Amino acid sequence: MTETRNETRGASVIVNVLDVLRCFTVQNPVVGVTEIAEQVGLHKSSVSRILATLEQERVVDRDEETRKYRLGVGLIAIAGPLLANLDVRQVAYPLLEALREATGETAVLNIWDGSESISVEQLPSTHLVKHTSVMGSRYRSGLSATVQVFLAHEDPERRAELITSGEIDLAGTSPAEYEARLDLVRERGYAVNYGETSAEEVGVAAGILDHRGELVACAMTAAPYYRIGTDELAQLCSSTRITARRISTRLGYQSEG
Missing domain, CATH: 3.30.450.40 (GAF domain)
Structure with missing residues (x-):
């Protein structure tokens, strides 16, 4: 049962990460934590943790002035x-x-x-x-x-x-x-x-x-x-x-x- 719960939780985390990445579009390439949280239905703290991890991997970059995020070059390396x-x-x-x-x-x-x-x-x-x-x-x-x-x-x-x-x-x-x-x-x-x-x-x-x-x-x-x-x-x-x-x-x- 514990293993099943862990697998379900892991799948849920992956879905959340993908949902966050989908918030970055051609029309809206720069997005903030609050906007993303509203779009994906997650708490802002959860979105912040996801973005922090993605930033470490250079999948997203943060603009120091606006504190908003855009897709990073790490995503190009993956794709x-x-x-x-x-x-x-x-x-x-x-x-x-x-x-x-x-x-x-x-x-x-x-x-x-x-x-x-x-x-x-x-x-x-x-x-x-x-x-x-x-x-x-x-x-x-x-x-x-x-x-x-x-x-x-x-x-x-x-x-x-x-x-x-x-x-x-x-x-x-x-x-x-x-x-x-x-x-x-x-x-x-x-x-x-x-x-x-x-x-x-x-x-x-x-x-x-x-x-x-x-x-x-x-x-x-x-x-x-x-x-x-x-x-x-x-x-x-x-x-x-x-x-x-x-x-x-x-x-x-x-x-x-």
Whole structure:
């Protein structure tokens, strides 16, 4: 019973915090404690405590002259990953279409959730025989092309943690060999899965960088193994890398080279 009451109270606190944040609008960007209390139906002391906590986390800022509050940059940091993913999906779509047309194969957009690569967009090949997957599919095989790209850009300590914990399946590859493989991915700017996770599939992935130079997604081309020889693989690598670079440019990334 105590646990249930605590869960209910916790949910209620979260609802109150969200109600307070909703008081900040485009029409009324600066709001005081009394106004918020009246809108959400809470005592002013409760509103003050909520705002004090949010101010500590920079989710709201207080104007020293008026003593009123406005939304702070901390909220942008919280929403940043979501906004980046939504932006990259919108920006990437027409370029993924061009990638599909150039290669004739399936073009895919993946994002990283910290331990898995997730497909968030897919434009199937126009061929009768094609390689596709269910939207939202998650990948944690270290031999997956997108996983290689994401791990190649991951913080070294986090990458080592994922590998040693077994969260990333190296499929018999030693950690040292795998790190060498990731070094190559970073050097050439793309990764290849040539029938390694499935004898019937080839995947080529390249990283997409935003205006900060941070990896936010991967562009990938997926194709049936039987259709991809040496020359076709080289074409997939070139086209996928160029597409990722173009998406990055549209996101504001400026190459140093």
